[in-house]
Amino acid sequence: MGTSWSLHAVESSPSLAAGVQATLDLVVAQMSQWDSASHLSRFNRSPVGEWFDLPAEFAHVVDAALTIQRASDGAFDPALGALTDRWGFGASGPVDRVPGPGEDGERRIDFDADARRIRRSEGAVLDLSGIAKGYGVDLAAEWLLANGVRHFLLEVGGELRGEGIRPDGQPWWVDVEMPPSTSVAPYRIALHDLSAATSGNYRRGFTVDGRHYSHSFDPQTGRPIVNAVSSVTVLHRSCMLADGWATALTVLGPAAAIALADAQGLAACVIAGEREFLSREWRAMLG
Structure with a gap:
């Protein structure tokens, strides 16, 4: 995933680190766009219009991604891989100039949930980087819970899930990351059986002729967002859904993002x- 992970657990054993690493390795092996042998990379090389069978974990993430896509009216688009690659955020590596427009064609991913398979249109290249990391947190957390670890704080690349409480009886307190360009005070959140994911347009990008281009894309324009949003944090029981929704809300702009967040609870x-x-829902938590 190109990042680090950390675990604070009340119940400790030498096997915990290996178990968490194994679950994250599984997510990489299935959904990494940088691993040419991953299921995702092989799907993107498969013939257009041909059905491709998925492992259960991969199918679960695709289902969630397409659900968020529909609910956000396309603000979250898991088929943007050709665009992200052209702009230097994919497997082809960084670029030092603004790319010209591409003729990618229709971007559509068809998902057959019963048969657990997907197919793509000509312009669709699957990119799950806006949701798969959160799923990795969930998968590792579920492995810990299944192995009797009830109280822990797990973090993967800034996405967090807290379960149970600390040894002193306090919840797992975390500070919400704020963009370096703002003086807005960070919130302190109690992650008690709760996840937090933040999407920020300042985290990755490149600058050309004094202008910064974010890694967050507007699927409607096919270009990096220019809506003044610098970060979005979403709290949810599922880190996968927090991750995906944070990505979607970043694209929409402040007013539309809050309206959709309210509609989705x-x-x-x-x-x-x-x-x-x-x-x-955020304001209600403040009370």
């Missing part, structure tokens, strides 16, 4: 410059 905090926008 999501606890979301949107930072745009020196302003913060809070969903109804």
Whole structure:
């Protein structure tokens, strides 16, 4: 995943690190766009229109990604792989200039949930980087719970899931990451059986002629977002859904993001410059 992970667990044993690493390795082996042998990479090389069988974990993430795509009216698009690669955020590596427009064709992923298979249109290249890391957190957390580890805080590349409580009886307190460009004070969140994911347009990108281009893309324009949103944090029981929704809300802009978060019952905090926008569920948690 190109990042690190950490685990704070009340119940400790030498096998925990190996078990967590094994679950994350499984996610990479199935869903990495940088591993040419992964299921995702092999799917993207498969013939257009041909059905491709998926492992159960991969199918679960695709189902969630397409559900968020529909609910966000396309703000989350898991078929943007050709665009992200052209702009230097994919397996082909970074670029030092703004790419020209490409003729990719229709981007569509068809998913047959019963048969656990997918197929793609000519312009669709699957990219699950906006949701798979959160799923990795969930998969590792479920492995820990299944192995009798009830109290822990797990972090993978900034995405977090807290279960149970600390040895002193306190919940797992974490500070929400704020963009370096804002003076908005960070929130401190109690992650008690809860996950947190943050999407920020300042984390990755490149600068050409004094202009910064974010790694967050607007599927409607096919270009990096220009909506003033610098970060979105979503709290959810599922880290996968927190991750995917944080990505979608980043694309929409502050007002539309909060409106959708309220409609979906999501606890979301949107930072745009020196302003913060809070969903109804987030505000309820403050009480």
